Amino acid sequence: CPVRLRSVCLLAGPSSQLPLQHLLDSYRCGREDDHLSYGETGMPVPPFGCAFSAAPNLEHVLAVANEEGFVRLYDTEAQTTSKLIFKEWQAHSNAVFDLAWVPGEHRIVTASGDQTAKVWDVRAGELLGICKGHQCSLKSVAFSRFExxxxxxxxxxxxxxxxxxxxxxxxxxxxxxxxxxxxxxxVDKQTPSKPKKKRQNLRGLAPLVDFQQSVTVVLLQDEHTIISAGAVDGVIKVWDLRKNYATYRQDPVPFRSLCYPGTSTRKL
Known part of the structure; x- marks a missing residue:
C-alpha cells in the first residue's frame, strides 16, 4: 500500500490531467489489510475510535477501540497477521467512542459511553486514572500537540x-x-401557546436533558483554544478558554461560530 500511495501522489502532480476517480481506482488495499473488530464473544462489532501513536519508535502503532469497550493495538509494520495485534484489553464495560494518545507518550485516553474517560499506560495495560464529570456518553477526546x-x-x-x-x-x-x-x-422553538421553561446554566451546571445537544467533536488547537462541532445545530464553534463561560446565567457565547453553509432537511 505505501508503494501504491506514493505512485498515486506522483500521478497527482500539478501537471497531471487525470481525473480524481482514476487516481482513487488505482489505489487498493489488499485482502490482508482488511481487519475486523471483535468483541468478548468473538463476534464482529463496530470500531468507533482509532488513532496512531506519536511516541518515538511507535509511530506505526494504531490503537482501535470498539463498541464493546475493547482497545487493540495494531502493529501496522507486522509482516504476518499473527503478529499484527500485540496488545488488547477491555478498557470499559461500555462502548469506547473515541481515544487519543498522550503526545509523545506510551499512554492513551479512552472516552466511553459509561460517562467516563480513562487514562491508560499501554505498555503495562495499567489504569492510571478515571475522569468523572459528564452526565451522558463521551463522544470525543483530544490533546493539543504540545501538552x-x-x-x-x-x-x-x-x-x-x-x-x-x-x-x-x-x-x-x-x-x-x-x-x-x-x-x-x-434555541427552543416552542410556540407562544406552549411555553416551556428552561433552567438557566448556573455556574457550570448542565442544562436539562430536553435541551442537551450532543458535542460530537472537540479539538484543542492550542493552549487556549478549543474547536467543537455539534450534532444538532450544525455549527463549528471556537472557544477561548481564558474566558469564564459560567459567569452569566445564559448559554455560553463562543469566540467565533462557523455555520453550516448548505441546506439540509435532516433534524440531526
Missing part, C-alpha cells in the same frame, strides 16, 4: 470539559478543571 497533561472531552450531555492530570484526584477520580455547559444548545 501532555491537559486534554478536553465532548459529550452527549452537551458539555465540553477540560482535564488536567497534574491536579489531585477527588474521591479517587479526576475532576474537570474547566467546563463549557450547553456548548451547542439550539
Amino acid at each position: 501532555k497533561a491537559v486534554f478536553c472531552t465532548g459529550g452527549r450531555d452537551g458539555n465540553i470539559m477540560v482535564w488536567d492530570t497534574r491536579c489531585n484526584k477527588k474521591d479517587g477520580f479526576y475532576r474537570q478543571v474547566n467546563q463549557i455547559s450547553g456548548a451547542h444548545n439550539v
